[in-house]
Amino acid sequence: MNEMRSIENLVRAMLRGVGIRLGTPSRTAFAGRARKLVDVDAEVMAIVEPLLSILGVMLEEFARLTKRVLDIVRKEKVGPRLRLTPARYQSGATDLPGKVSREGDELACTVFYEAANTLLVRSKNWSSLKAWGMNIAKRHGMVRAGVAVTRKLAVILHRVEANATEFRFGTESTTLAA
Secondary structure (H helix, E strand, O other): OHHHHHHHHHHHHHHHHOOOOOOOOOOOOHHHHHHHHHOOOHHHHHHHHHHHHHHHHHHHHHHHHHHHHHHHHHHOOOOOOOOOOEEEEEEOOEEEEEEEOOOOOHHHHHHHHHHHHHHHHOOOOOOHHHHHHHHHHHHHOHHHHHHHHHHHHHHHHHHHHHHOOOOOOOOOOOOOOO
8 A cells, every 4th residue: 555655755846847747536536636637737747647657556456455455354253353453553663543433334233332332421330440440430431341351351252252162250159079
């Protein structure tokens, strides 16, 4: 993507030198718009056309690779699809987790959030998950606690699905030998 942007910027700079401005076409419309505007000047077209051809090939290969990756992901049974991956800020030695990203299935995220909110607010039964969420709520507020419990519920479901196991509420009781 950076290489494509570099070539686009180079084409823009060349065209700006002869008084042509492209505006802000989409990545797929960039080459067509440039060809349309430069078509009258054969000398500039001779310089710009190889760069536009390279952009075309890069765009085709990028689309082909994207399709392959999406095909692989669609075939995979278990994957990160619940919109609950934390965004990250990384620079040098800095690595800070951010807010929850907005990638994935919005409806599933909504359902998990409603379940977490119900667990924290309406459920009368106490569990280790509710205690953990309420502890977060004391320190950071109910909204953050709801998001944290949502993520934890999603992780639990993901592990249950990945391991093909059944969910066990709480811990299993152990019998003491006498």
